[in-house]
Each structure stands twice: as structure tokens, then as C-alpha cells.
Amino acid sequence: MAVYGVRIITGGFLGAGTWDHISISLVGSEGKSPPLHLDTCGKDFSRGAEEEFTVCSEPVGSLLFLQLHKAPLWLPTPLPLPLPPDAWFCSSVHLIPPEGPPLNFPCYQWLEGACTLVLREGTAKLASSDTVPLLLEQRRGELQKRQGTYRWKTYAPGWPHCVDVEAVEELSPDVHYSLGKSISFFLKASSAFIKLKMKGLLNDASPWKDLKDLRQIFSIQKTPVYEYVVEHWKEDELFASQFLNGLNPILIQRCRQLPPHFPVTDAMVAPFLGRGTSLDAELKRGTMFLVDYKLLDGIPAGQINGKQQYVAAPLCLLQQPPGRPLRPIAIQLSQTPGPDSPIFLPSDSEWDWLTAKTWVRSAEFAIHEAVSHLGRAHLLPEVFSIATLRQLPLCHPLYKSTAVGVSGFTELVRRDLEQLTYSTLCLPEDVRARGVSNLPGYHYRDDGLKIWGVPPSLESRAALIRYLTMVIFTCSAQHAAFSAGQFDFSAWMPNFPPSMQLPPPTAKGLAGPESFLASLPDINATCDIIIVLWLLSKEPGDLRSLGCFPDAHFTEEAPRRSQEAFAARLAEISRQIQERNARLPLPYTYLDPPNIENSVAI
Numbered sequence: 001m002a003v004y005g006v007r008i009i010t011g012g013f014l015g016a017g018t019w020d021h022i023s024i025s026l027v028g029s030e031g032k033s034p035p036l037h038l039d040t041c042g043k044d045f046s047r048g049a050e051e052e053f054t055v056c057s058e059p060v061g062s063l064l065f066l067q068l069h070k071a072p073l074w075l076p077t078p079l080p081l082p083l084p085p086d087a088w089f090c091s092s093v094h095l096i097p098p099e100g101p102p103l104n105f106p107c108y109q110w111l112e113g114a115c116t117l118v119l120r121e122g123t124a125k126l127a128s129s130d131t132v133p134l135l136l137e138q139r140r141g142e143l144q145k146r147q148g149t150y151r152w153k154t155y156a157p158g159w160p161h162c163v164d165v166e167a168v169e170e171l172s173p174d175v176h177y178s179l180g181k182s183i184s185f186f187l188k189a190s191s192a193f194i195k196l197k198m199k200g201l202l203n204d205a206s207p208w209k210d211l212k213d214l215r216q217i218f219s220i221q222k223t224p225v226y227e228y229v230v231e232h233w234k235e236d237e238l239f240a241s242q243f244l245n246g247l248n249p250i251l252i253q254r255c256r257q258l259p260p261h262f263p264v265t266d267a268m269v270a271p272f273l274g275r276g277t278s279l280d281a282e283l284k285r286g287t288m289f290l291v292d293y294k295l296l297d298g299i300p301a302g303q304i305n306g307k308q309q310y311v312a313a314p315l316c317l318l319q320q321p322p323g324r325p326l327r328p329i330a331i332q333l334s335q336t337p338g339p340d341s342p343i344f345l346p347s348d349s350e351w352d353w354l355t356a357k358t359w360v361r362s363a364e365f366a367i368h369e370a371v372s373h374l375g376r377a378h379l380l381p382e383v384f385s386i387a388t389l390r391q392l393p394l395c396h397p398l399y400k401s402t403a404v405g406v407s408g409f410t411e412l413v414r415r416d417l418e419q420l421t422y423s424t425l426c427l428p429e430d431v432r433a434r435g436v437s438n439l440p441g442y443h444y445r446d447d448g449l450k451i452w453g454v455p456p457s458l459e460s461r462a463a464l465i466r467y468l469t470m471v472i473f474t475c476s477a478q479h480a481a482f483s484a485g486q487f488d489f490s491a492w493m494p495n496f497p498p499s500m501q502l503p504p505p506t507a508k509g510l511a512g513p514e515s516f517l518a519s520l521p522d523i524n525a526t527c528d529i530i531i532v533l534w535l536l537s538k539e540p541g542d543l544r545s546l547g548c549f550p551d552a553h554f555t556e557e558a559p560r561r562s563q564e565a566f567a568a569r570l571a572e573i574s575r576q577i578q579e580r581n582a583r584l585p586l587p588y589t590y591l592d593p594p595n596i597e598n599s600v601a602i
Helices: 129-149 179-198 211-219 224-232 236-245 266-273 279-285 350-391 406-419 427-433 443-452 456-483 486-490 513-519 523-536 557-581
Strands: 002-010 021-028 050-057 063-071 088-096 103-111 115-120 152-154 161-163 288-292 315-319 327-332
Touching: 002 021, 063 088, 063 103, 103 115, 179 523, 211 523, 224 236, 224 486, 236 327, 236 350, 236 443, 266 279, 266 315, 266 327, 279 288, 327 350, 350 406, 350 456, 350 513, 427 443, 443 456, 443 557, 486 523
Parallel strands: none
Antiparallel strands: 002 050, 002 088, 021 063, 063 115, 088 103, 152 161, 288 315, 315 327
């Protein structure tokens, strides 16, 4: 009979402890032990506790893996009844065998109801060939169970596969918010809604009468970027810089030839290009850039407060003068040129030009929220995550690393996924394809490429590394770039309007302060969207930064050294970014590693 010491560590989350019966089975090259019970009197597995037990077992040979069993507790009545399901979060199981070094079995999972979980020792290699079938059989059972739990569902033609559940409660607790995080989120949202409710803003469906009234909303939070946007939102320089370092820095591309449906002439833009040059010359020189919102063409608009909303599909031409900031020089608000679709220029009246830029910003909102943020930074990572959960065992190294209406929103996601390519998701290739490798002041590109980099010693596995880097970048840094600044840039609503209540102007000279205000969302609609974006831009309570590994899945020396090297590299990148930001009037902080959540966690 062999005597083993067992130490169980329960997670520190709210609700992590359990009253249920816990036992283990030892599976080795010569057999398997029966369940070895770990219960004593009272509640053993309390939140955050480390508890030690002693168990005895017949020899099982070389230990292959450990089975962790959980069974409901029964009430001691004349007719015994099980207590309600009591989930348990096990961080790890440590085993001290009669001979040899201690063994560590990382877990970091919730166990619900009656279940059995197979755990592999953190440093274990596959045993001899005669034990492989047994190990594979255990893995096969684990994967079959997980594939049944995480079923695929396609919501609409062209959308990515998503998990087939109707409510969050149906998901495993491993893949939805913890109780503590949910409470933090609820309290934060309630606080914001109560403050605006007391001001009478949430029920006010009237238009804004003065832009200064917008400041009533923002006692909930102000940021340096918000204050900068309030001060400079009308300026061309801030308008253009947001294509580089705003919420959606992936649309701008170098323009060598204007599309035929954007008939900008040399006469229109000559005053802005400088003496001795022409539009054709600047196009050939590579100083012209285009942002095209063609995905929005024909997208149906919804209604808010019973009022019809409007969507435009603009084109915006920008120039990068030598030694000067990027600037807009022409805007067309539709994909169909003609008398009813004028090309707006910086030389037009103040309100004509501002209205044209605001329509571009509204189109930016729609593309950002539906395509970049939801589609590429949430739905695609969901596919990666569910595929990992379904296809890889827990011990696998890759598993350890890891103003339109509803119909219009759906159509936007579908259109983008039809044109999305693998290369688009790989930042270095996307930057080259858009021709923006040398565009000055593009901090999203510069910071993103630093985080993307991988050690050259792994080049022999280039294809795998490219794919895994894309997944990790998409699920961490890319999401941070799209999400973290939502409140900063949208809190001053005219800079990033979620909808427009008047149709795009069909002629110049029609815009003025009254029509501009009438175009913007109503007071209650403005408050609703800003509160949502405020909540979605800040991690509610338990941010885990990129490079932070609180769950010790890796116990081997080599990957731990890699983690340390990765953390050191991220610290150096952070230092470089902070030094650069100290010199900028508008710092770009969203890809500073401490600010990057290591997953799509909000």
C-alpha cells in the first residue's frame, strides 16, 4: 500500500468553494486506483483555501495522470435528497508520492455538478508506447464531452460559427464572467444610470439645443483624451489623426489612383497641395491616402425614439505633406457621384466642412462597432476560443497560452467577413497591403508591430508561429486598440456620433448650426450609447495585463523562462511607449502592454 500526500488549492473567486464530495483517482502504467476520498468534517474546499490530505492506494505503476471527481452532497433525511448544484473552482492539485519529487497538476477550472476531470502532471511527457492508448482514450473522452458542451451555431449566413446557447447561464463558468466581475459591472452601470436619471437626461427624447449642454453627461468620468477632444474636435488635424491612432486605425490606405466614383479634380484640391505640384503628382509620389466606407452603401438604417435615422457611405481623401501632419482635403458622402453628391473641401463654409467631417465620423462609428470591434475583436476570437475548447485537451501547450439598426448591423458583419482574409488579420502583412508602412505618426502600427514580434529562433516553425501570433494579437492587443478608447473619443458625441437624424446634405451652403444640432442623436440616445461605451472601454475590476500569467499552467523550466523573457520584452516596449507619449500632445496609450487585457474579457 502506497501513501500519498495531497494538497488542493481552491481559487479565490467569489463562489469558488464547495460543500460537494471531492475525490481523486490515480491512473498509472499498471492500473487505476478507486476514488480516494478527500472529505473531512465540515466544508473542506473553501474559497482561497489550501488543504492537505493523506490517502492510501495500491501501486499503479508510473503515474500517467490524475482524475478529479466531484459528487453532490446529500441531505441526511429519511429520504436523502441532493443539495442544489454547487460549482467549485480548483486551481491545482499537488501530489507527494511515496518516492520521487512532488507532482503538480494544474487545473484552473470550474467543476459543476457530478463530474470527472482528467489532469496531467505539469511537466509530464508521454510515457512508453504501451501506455499511450490509455492516455489517448482518456483524452478522447475529455474532448468528446467538451465538444458536446461547446456546440457550433451560425446566427446568419456569412457570420462566423458561434457557441450554440440561448443564454449566458448555459455556458460553462470557465467561459463567462465570474460572480465578482459581474457584480462589479452591475454596480458600475447602475451608478452611471442613476446619476443621469437624476439629471433627467435618460428620459429626454428632445434634440440638443446647445453643444455646451453635452458637458452635463460627463460628471461620471473625464479623461485627458476626452478633454483634448472637446477642445480640438473641429480641427482637421485631430480628425485626420484618428484614422491613425483613434478607435479604428485599420481603414486608411495609400492611394495611388482615385476610384472612378470619387471624381476629385486637380482644380478642387490644388489650393491645398502647395505650389509646383498637382493631384496626379502627389498620387504618384505616394502622399495621398484614402478611407472608403463602401461597406455601408445600401445598409438599412433603423429608428430611434420613433425617428428615422440615416447612414452614409463616404469617401475621404487625405494628404501627408512633408514634415506636416496628415490632413483631409476632400470628402464625398456617397458612393455615387453626381449633382446631389457634392465633394466637400476645406475651403467650403465652416458648417459645410464640419458637417461633412461629422458624417465621416458617424460612418466610422458604424464600421468600428459592427466590423472592427464586434466582428474582428469579439466574434473571431470566440471562434478561436471555442475551437480550442472543443479540439485541444487541457494539457496541450497551445491551450495553456491562450446608427444602423439590428438588420444593418448584421449585414455589415456579413459583408466584412466575406472580404476578410487571413493576411488582413496579420498586422505586418495588413500594414504592407494598405501601403502605410512609412506613414508618420502612426502609433497604432508602431506599437502593434512591437507587440507582434516573435523570436527569430522559432523561424523553422514559421507557419504555426504566424497563426498563433495572429490569434494572440487579435484576442489581446487588437481588441485593446478597438475597445479601450471608446469613451475617450466618443464621450464628446459630435466627434463620434452613433447616428444621424437628417439625411446627408445634397448641396453646399445648406449646413448651419441649427441643422448640425438637428442631425445629432437626441439627448437620451446620446446618454445611452455613451454609458455603454464607458462601460465597455474599462475592465470592470480584475484586469490581467498581457504577459501576466496568474494561473500556473506551465510548471516546466523552459516555458517559465520564456514567460520571464516575454515579460521583460513587454516592460521594455512599455518604457519606449511611455517615453514617446511624454512628448505627444495626445498620447497613444492603448497598446502600452500594462493597458492590454490578455484576452477579450469585456
